[in-house]
Amino acid sequence: METTDTPFEPPRRAPWWQIVAVGRNPKVTAIRLLVLVALVVFGFRYVVLPIRVTGISMEPTYPNGKKLYINELSLWRHPPQRGDILAIRTTGIHNLLLKRVIALPGEHVRIVRGQVLIDGEPLEEPYLHNPAPWNWPKDKAEEVMGPDEFLMIGDNRTMRVDEHEFGAAKRSKLVGRVLGGGAR
Amino acid sequence: MSRGFFRIVVLLLLAALGGAAALWWPTETRRINRMFEQLAADASFRPAEGNLSRLAKVQAIANRFTPDATIRFETLGVSEREVTGRDEIRGVAMLSQNLAQGLEVKIFDQDVTFGTQPGTARVNLTATAMSGKQEAFNAQEFLFQLVKREGKWFIQSAETVKTLRH
Numbered sequence: 001m002e003t004t005d006t007p008f009e010p011p012r013r014a015p016w017w018q019i020v021a022v023g024r025n026p027k028v029t030a031i032r033l034l035v036l037v038a039l040v041v042f043g044f045r046y047v048v049l050p051i052r053v054t055g056i057s058m059e060p061t062y063p064n065g066k067k068l069y070i071n072e073l074s075l076w077r078h079p080p081q082r083g084d085i086l087a088i089r090t091t092g093i094h095n096l097l098l099k100r101v102i103a104l105p106g107e108h109v110r111i112v113r114g115q116v117l118i119d120g121e122p123l124e125e126p127y128l129h130n131p132a133p134w135n136w137p138k139d140k141a142e143e144v145m146g147p148d149e150f151l152m153i154g155d156n157r158t159m160r161v162d163e164h165e166f167g168a169a170k171r172s173k174l175v176g177r178v179l180g181g182g183a184r
Numbered sequence: 185m186s187r188g189f190f191r192i193v194v195l196l197l198l199a200a201l202g203g204a205a206a207l208w209w210p211t212e213t214r215r216i217n218r219m220f221e222q223l224a225a226d227a228s229f230r231p232a233e234g235n236l237s238r239l240a241k242v243q244a245i246a247n248r249f250t251p252d253a254t255i256r257f258e259t260l261g262v263s264e265r266e267v268t269g270r271d272e273i274r275g276v277a278m279l280s281q282n283l284a285q286g287l288e289v290k291i292f293d294q295d296v297t298f299g300t301q302p303g304t305a306r307v308n309l310t311a312t313a314m315s316g317k318q319e320a321f322n323a324q325e326f327l328f329q330l331v332k333r334e335g336k337w338f339i340q341s342a343e344t345v346k347t348l349r350h
Contacts, residue, residue: 018189026189030196055322090310090347092293095323097347152348165260165322167348 047072048179051087051096057154057164058098061085061127062178069179070096080104080150080174082123087175088152096175099152099166100127103145110142111135114157117142131157143168150174213296216307216330216337220291223248224311227289229281238281246274249339250331256343259324285316292323303332308345323347 014024023029044050049070053062062068062085070087080086080101087096103109108119113133116123125131134157137143145151145168153166208214226241226248251270258264267276280287294309307328325345330337 014186022189026186026192030192088347090293090323090325091295091308092310094292095310095312097323099348149349163261165348167346167350169348173347 049087049093049096049175051098053098057156058085058100059156060129061155062098068098070176071179072176074177074179075174080171085178086150086152087178088169088173089175093175097152097165098178099154099169101150102153103151105145105147105149105171107145107151108142109145109151110137111161116153127155128157132160134161136161146170148172212298212305216296216305217294219248219337220294220307220309220328224289224291227277227280227287227313229286231284231286233286242274242277242281245277246270249273250333253339254341256341258344258346260322283315285318288314290314305330305332305337 018026049072051068051070053064053066053068056064075086082101082104084101085098086101087098089096102116102123103118110117111134113135114131116125143151148171149168150171151167152169154164157164223245226244229238229241247270249270253269253273255267255273255276256264257267267273290312292310292312294307296305296307298305307330308325309328310323310325312323325347327343327345328339329341331340332338
């Protein structure tokens with residue numbers, strides 16, 4: 001019986017520079033890289049949005065320059081509640097407004113000498129410090145929120161009513177809650 | 185170098201080329217976006233910027249509008265104001281140059297929609313303006329109506345849009 005010896009071939013090793021650059025298995029490294037990039041892009045675009053507070057409208061809860069994260073998935077299962085601090089989109093998500101939910105859809109709201117009245121009942125707002133005596137709305141008795149509108153106001157109401165940007169935001173404009181729940 | 189590795193490199197290069205082409209291919213939307221980026225750059229100035237440069241920027245701003253253009257502006261603490269025609273627009277642009285600490289205008293999230301009539305478009309965008317370390321106005325939404333004349337886009341009207349119904 002004739003036998004042939006096959007010469008032993010040691011496994012070919014990739015050069016060191018290739019291992020440093022792309023690992024021992026470039027295909028696996030490429031797949032890992034793609035998955036990682038996709039996760040990071042998806043995560044920071046559709047799940048957690050890092051923002052920096054600009055301006056004083058949410059003081060003292062969130063001072064100017066504070067860094068926060070918005071949880072974009074937070075409104076999926078739990079609709080906005082009164083007292084939530086939410087980010088509101090402008091024409092996109094690169095500049096957001098940060099305000100607190102004061103009134104819910106269908107509610108009748110007015111502000112008399114700084115006191116918010118929801119359907120005639122005074123709203124307790126422990127987060128306010130030295131609010132100015134706002135009267136709002138000016139040209140009618142009360143404001144009625146639409147079926148998908150939320151009244152959004154900042155926590156800093158020490159300025160005159162016409163110097164504070166607030167008003168009703170449609171549900172589609174709401175991006176998410178501040179990660180960590182938002183101070184109440 | 186293994187064949188698999190070479191294939192991956194070629195694929196990555198092709199993807200990069202495709203991405204670059206998608207990013208920089210000159211489309212009408214990109215032309216409009218670039219026009220607004222230039223408008224923001226012209227509206228911005230440093231405190232130490234010379235008078236000639238400032239004048240050139242003011243002229244460049246006015247030239248981006250049609251001769252009969254209208255700007256309707258209402259923002260926090262500023263009651264509604266309307267400006268019509270290039271001369272008035274030039275005047276307003278000149279006034280903004282009085283800010284001693286300079287001005288930095290930035291635009292974000294442009295959304296271009298082309299009209300049913302050819303050569304018309306509308307643009308929604310958000311702008312911010314900073315003078316020194318002070319914000320000149322909050323993030324403000326704008327709506328622009330554009331027309332294309334002799335191959336160039338011009339602003340026919342501009343107005344501020346309220347993010348929150350007040």
